[in-house]
Amino acid sequence: MPPRRCKKLISEAAIKNPTDADLFYNLGVILSQSKDEVSKAESEKNYIKAITIDPKYKNAYMNLVVLKLEGENKIVEQMNKLGTTPADNKKYDVLKAKREGLYKSALPYLEKAEELFTGDADVKATLLNVYNALDMTEKYKALKAKK
Incomplete structure (x- = not known):
């Protein structure tokens, strides 16, 4: 069946x-x-609606995280193409902040999951x-130690 x-x-x-x-989750997927x-x-919005209806909908949490982190690879590719000139360093800092923003937007959903x-x-x-990416060392160590 066509996506539309x-x-x-x-x-x-x-x-x-x-x-x-499930309907809202599937609509989110499409x-x-x-x-x-x-x-x-x-x-x-649909993933969040699915979570609101069923607060333990693991796949909705994880797909929401994937959606939030979707642009990361493109940002990393741009970062890796930069040189070491002052202009490139500025571009790098902007891209790094953008990448961190992606991580921060996904963080509440990951922590809840x-x-x-x-x-x-x-x-x-x-x-x-x-x-690790957000340099949240204490939280990283605490979670790493958790069984």
Whole structure:
């Protein structure tokens, strides 16, 4: 089924079933596959709606984190292409701040997922990476020590 048709059907079903977290999650998945920013924002809203309906919806948390961190690879590629001139150093600092912003936007959802799904290896590994990237050493060490 084409994504547009699928989106329409799930949207209609979500209107009829406003407490079905799976419908909002699936709508978030479909919208996240689009390249435009409006669809990405709608995807985020749908993941959050799924979490609001079902606060223990692990996949909604993790897909929301993936959505938040989506631009990281492009930023890292740009950072790696820079030289060491003063102008490049300024560009690097701007890109670094942008990258940190991505991490900070994902952090609350990762921390909540870790709280809800303690012991989940994927959640823990992702959160450790974010703590490390944000130089949150104490939180990194505390989580690393957790079994």
